[in-house]
Amino acid sequence: LDDLLSDGVRGRRVLVRADLNVPLDGTTITDDGRVRASLPTLKALTEAGARVVVAAHLGRPKGEHDARYSLGPVAARLGELLGAPVTLASDVVGSSARTTVGAQDEGSVVLLENVRFDPRETSKDGAERGELADELAALVGRDGAFVSDGFGVVHRKQASVYDVAHRLPRYAGRLVLAEVEVLRTLTGDPKRPYVVVLGGAKVSDKLGVIANLLTKVDRLLIGGGMAYTFLKAKGYEVGKSLLQSDQLDQVAGFLAEAEKRGVELVLPVDVLAATEFAADAPHEVVAVDAIPADRQGLDIGPDTRKLFADKLADAATVFWNGPMGVFEFAAFAGGTRAVAEAILASPAFSVVGGGDSAAAVRALGLPEDRFSHISTGGGASLEFLEGKDLPGVTVLES
Numbered sequence: 001l002d003d004l005l006s007d008g009v010r011g012r013r014v015l016v017r018a019d020l021n022v023p024l025d026g027t028t029i030t031d032d033g034r035v036r037a038s039l040p041t042l043k044a045l046t047e048a049g050a051r052v053v054v055a056a057h058l059g060r061p062k063g064e065h066d067a068r069y070s071l072g073p074v075a076a077r078l079g080e081l082l083g084a085p086v087t088l089a090s091d092v093v094g095s096s097a098r099t100t101v102g103a104q105d106e107g108s109v110v111l112l113e114n115v116r117f118d119p120r121e122t123s124k125d126g127a128e129r130g131e132l133a134d135e136l137a138a139l140v141g142r143d144g145a146f147v148s149d150g151f152g153v154v155h156r157k158q159a160s161v162y163d164v165a166h167r168l169p170r171y172a173g174r175l176v177l178a179e180v181e182v183l184r185t186l187t188g189d190p191k192r193p194y195v196v197v198l199g200g201a202k203v204s205d206k207l208g209v210i211a212n213l214l215t216k217v218d219r220l221l222i223g224g225g226m227a228y229t230f231l232k233a234k235g236y237e238v239g240k241s242l243l244q245s246d247q248l249d250q251v252a253g254f255l256a257e258a259e260k261r262g263v264e265l266v267l268p269v270d271v272l273a274a275t276e277f278a279a280d281a282p283h284e285v286v287a288v289d290a291i292p293a294d295r296q297g298l299d300i301g302p303d304t305r306k307l308f309a310d311k312l313a314d315a316a317t318v319f320w321n322g323p324m325g326v327f328e329f330a331a332f333a334g335g336t337r338a339v340a341e342a343i344l345a346s347p348a349f350s351v352v353g354g355g356d357s358a359a360a361v362r363a364l365g366l367p368e369d370r371f372s373h374i375s376t377g378g379g380a381s382l383e384f385l386e387g388k389d390l391p392g393v394t395v396l397e398s
C-alpha cells in the first residue's frame with residue numbers, strides 16, 4: 001500500500017477487496033472485528049484522496065441477489081467507524097455500481113453489494129471469473145489500482161480476490177501485510193517452546209493443519225468438540241459427545257506421529273458432561289475415563305484447565321484456534337476463558353486464529369490488545385499454517 005500511496009492516489013479509483021464477512025443477527029452485526037480491521041487501509045486511501053471502491057462478500061448466497069446477505073448493515077457500520085458516509089451500490093458491477101462509482105468524490109468510499117450475488121465470483125471456470133474480474137477492473141478504469149486487503153478470503157481463488165489482481169496494478173493492503181508477516185513467523189522459525197492450542201467442533205476441518213503442525217510444534221493441546229475423537233481413538237468412551245467416527249483412523253495416525261516426533265500431544269483429562277446441548281443443561285465434572293453413556297462433554301474441566309495452563313506457562317510462541325467448549329453458553333465458557341487467560345499470562349508471542357476464537361475473545365470481554373495478534377482469517381490462517389499456497393497472496397507476489 002505504501003508503494004501505491006507514494007505513487008499518488010489523489011482522484012484515482014482504487015478497488016479494495018476487503019473481508020467484511022461479519023456475523024449478523026438479523027441486520028445487527030454481532031462482532032464487527034473484521035470491519036474494524038479493514039479501517040487502516042481504507043483510511044490511508046481516503047485520507048490520500050483516492051476514490052475507494054470496496055468489494056466484499058457476506059456469507060454464502062447462491063449467486064443471486066438475496067436480501068438476507070445484503071451488505072447494507074456493513075455499509076452503515078463502516079461509515080460510522082470511518083466517520084464518513086459509505087455509499088452502498090445495489091449491485092456488484094451493474095448500472096448501480098457504475099453510476100455510484102462514476103459520481104464518487106475524492107476521499108469517498110463506495111461499497112459494492114455482496115460480490116457473491118454474482119455467480120461468476122465463485123465459479124470454478126476461470127473464464128467466467130475472468131469476465132467478472134474484467135468488469136470489476138473496468139469500474140476503476142485505466143488509471144485504477146487493486147488493493148488486496150481481505151485476509152480472511154485470500155485462500156479462495158475467486159474473481160475479486162485472485163483474477164482481478166491480474167488486471168490492475170496490485171498491492172497488499174495493511175491488513176494482508178500484517179497477517180502474512182505474523183503468520184510467517186509461525187511457519188518460519190518460531191521461538192520455542194512453540195505451543196499450539198486447537199479446539200472447535202470438527203477435527204475434519206483441521207486435518208491438514210494438524211499434520212503440518214506436528215512437524216513444527218513442541219506441544220499440541222487439543223480441546224473443544226474435536227477432542228472427543230482423539231479421546232475415542234485412545235480408547236475412551238465419550239458418551240453422546242461430538243464424535244467423528246470416520247476420522248478415528250486419521251486421528252490415531254496423528255497420535256502415533258506425535259509420539260514418533262516427540263511432540264507432546266495433550267488431551268483433556270476431565271470435562272463438563274451435560275445431559276443435553278443447551279445453555280441450562282444440568283452438568284457435572286467427570287474424568288475422561290468416566291463419561292456417562294447418556295452425557296455429552298460441552299467444555300474442558302477444571303483439571304484440564306490447570307493442565308493446559310501449565311503447558312502454556314513457559315511458551316515462547318502460541319497459536320490458538322478454536323474454542324475449548326460451547327462458549328456461547330455461559331456455563332460452558334470457562335474452559336475457553338481459562339485457556340485465553342493462560343495464554344495472556346505466559347510470556348509468549350501469541351497469535352489467535354480467526355473465526356470462532358477471535359469471536360470468543362471479544363464475546364468473553366478478554367483484552368484483545370494483549371494478544372500479539374488476532375487474525376481475521378479462520379480458514380485462511382489455518383491454510384497458511386498448513387503450508388498451502390494462498391491464491392490471494394501468491395497473486396500479489398507474482
Ligand code: 3PG
Pocket residue numbers: 019021059060152153156377378379380
Ligand atoms: C471466512 O469467514 O472465513 C471468510 O470470510 C471466507 O468465507 P468463506 O469460507 O465463505 O469463503
